[in-house]
Amino acid sequence: MAVRNSMLNRLLSRSSDLGVARWMSSSSSSSWWKSVEPAPKDPILGVTEAFLADPSPDKVNVGVGAYRDDNGKPVVLDCVREAERRIAGSSFMEYLPMGGSVKMVEETLKLAYGENSELIKDKRIAAVQSLSGTGACRLFADFQKRFHPDSQIYIPVPTWANHHNIWRDAHVPQRTYHYYHPETKGLDFAGLMDDIKNAPNGSFFLLHACAHNPTGVDPSEEQWKEISYQFKVKGHFPFFDMAYQGFASGDPERDAKAIRIFLEDGHLFGIAQSYAKNMGLYGQRVGCLSVLCEDEKQAVAVKSQLQQLARPMYSNPPLHGALIVSTILGDADLKNLWLKEVKVMADRIIGMRTALQENLEKLRSPLSWEHITNQIGMFCYSGMTPEQVDRLTNEFHIYLTRNGRISMAGVTTGNVGYLANAIHEVTKSA
Ligand code: KET
Numbered sequence: 001m002a003v004r005n006s007m008l009n010r011l012l013s014r015s016s017d018l019g020v021a022r023w024m025s026s027s028s029s030s031s032w033w034k035s036v037e038p039a040p041k042d043p044i045l046g047v048t049e050a051f052l053a054d055p056s057p058d059k060v061n062v063g064v065g066a067y068r069d070d071n072g073k074p075v076v077l078d079c080v081r082e083a084e085r086r087i088a089g090s091s092f093m094e095y096l097p098m099g100g101s102v103k104m105v106e107e108t109l110k111l112a113y114g115e116n117s118e119l120i121k122d123k124r125i126a127a128v129q130s131l132s133g134t135g136a137c138r139l140f141a142d143f144q145k146r147f148h149p150d151s152q153i154y155i156p157v158p159t160w161a162n163h164h165n166i167w168r169d170a171h172v173p174q175r176t177y178h179y180y181h182p183e184t185k186g187l188d189f190a191g192l193m194d195d196i197k198n199a200p201n202g203s204f205f206l207l208h209a210c211a212h213n214p215t216g217v218d219p220s221e222e223q224w225k226e227i228s229y230q231f232k233v234k235g236h237f238p239f240f241d242m243a244y245q246g247f248a249s250g251d252p253e254r255d256a257k258a259i260r261i262f263l264e265d266g267h268l269f270g271i272a273q274s275y276a277k278n279m280g281l282y283g284q285r286v287g288c289l290s291v292l293c294e295d296e297k298q299a300v301a302v303k304s305q306l307q308q309l310a311r312p313m314y315s316n317p318p319l320h321g322a323l324i325v326s327t328i329l330g331d332a333d334l335k336n337l338w339l340k341e342v343k344v345m346a347d348r349i350i351g352m353r354t355a356l357q358e359n360l361e362k363l364r365s366p367l368s369w370e371h372i373t374n375q376i377g378m379f380c381y382s383g384m385t386p387e388q389v390d391r392l393t394n395e396f397h398i399y400l401t402r403n404g405r406i407s408m409a410g411v412t413t414g415n416v417g418y419l420a421n422a423i424h425e426v427t428k429s430a
Contacts, residue, residue, distance in 0.1 A: 051399040059397040062410040079338040083327035098307040100129020101322035107329035108288040126302035127290035129317045133243040133274030136289035141170035185371040210255040211244035211377025214405040238269040246278040250346035284321025352411040359420030380406040388426040396422035
């Protein structure tokens with residue numbers, strides 16, 4: 001018996017040797033990924049990579065939408081520091097449920113749907129903790145594909161570049177709708193309304209809830225009402241990406257206005273929320289995807305399906321950021337401190353808009369820069385061409401995306417003069 005076993009083993013090991021030899025001769029050892037070309041640089045995060053690699057002491061990063069204080073330093077909010085202090089003793093390291101922290105999700109829904117929302121009480125909202133705003137969008141895109149496999153998504157022109165990647169990777173075909181008017185540097189409201197009307201009934205639309213990225217142009221309250229009305233007529237499904245709640249006006253409640261208008265009109269919709277910007281929790285990857293349903297039964301079903309999408313992707317979301325958020329929002333004093341700190345961030349940005357515009361005017365720029373203060377949120381969509389942006393980077397070490405978007409969060413008292421001068425240099429003969 002022992003002899004037979006050892007013979008069998010020898011045979012087996014020889015046959016696997018032969019298998020390896022055959023594989024090695026048919027394909028050189030480097031062949032597995034031979035067809036893989038380097039991916040193109042990400043238009044936003046690639047800018048940070050280039051900035052970090054530049055040794056110049058003058059360099060300025062106004063690329064990625066990440067808040068900096070007036071010394072150009074990243075900020076950890078005081079409310080976050082205090083929450084960290086309070087949870088420091090916690091030794092809870094277990095998995096969260098697939099849908100994430102129930103407490104965090106509950107508090108997050110109140111921010112979007114309203115503190116005393118009947119919909120929350122009636123349990124009509126299917127909601128799960130997501131990997132920040134990106135993860136919420138992606139989970140929704142996958143959900144859309146699974147349950148409306150033939151649907152498309154209408155995306156504004158322009159939009160956050162990653163929206164295209166997200167719905168592409170979820171295999172949802174993309175259509176676009178008019179949004180920004182390059183001449184007026186404002187909203188192309190007529191074009192937007194036409195596209196809403198001309199889309200097939202029951203289309204999915206991606207809307208930026210506030211502080212549109214990259215344009216900084218939002219519809220007015222009246223315009224939102226008209227948009228909502230037309231969505232109702234057409235039976236479209238609105239999906240709100242709300243990555244900047246609080247960054248438009250300084251008040252998260254005011255920044256939820258568009259959502260509240262759609263709520264009043266009785267829409268069913270989805271929302272992606274993120275704490276990256278408004279709580280400065282960028283790297284914690286904490287956010288929420290919610291889908292408003294007809295009733296509790298539907299919400300239970302939808303939530304279970306969202307969880308089923310999450311399970312094979314990342315199983316369950318991370319704990320720490322969720323704990324920070326629920327600690328802050330679950331405590332009246334900490335929540336008030338957060339609201340004050342959001343306002344400080346938004347106000348600093350608004351101040352920098354004025355400073356940048358005034359500096360350009362002082363330089364007697366032949367162009368109008370009024371749009372810098374008309375636009376809101378983290379970004380200024382400057383109107384500079386990709387070639388002008390290249391000159392800013394190559395000659396002045398100023399880093400921004402090639403669509404001319406300036407992250408106002410990276411502008412400071414110390415660099416605004418340098419930035420204005422460089423912008424003037426590359427645009428004055430335009
Ligand atoms: N939506 C929009 C509109 C958005 O601008 C961002 C981030 C996100 C979602 C995702 O953020 P998250 O960190 O996943 O919660 N925008 C900035 C950073 C990035 O590109 O990832 C940016 O535009 O610079």
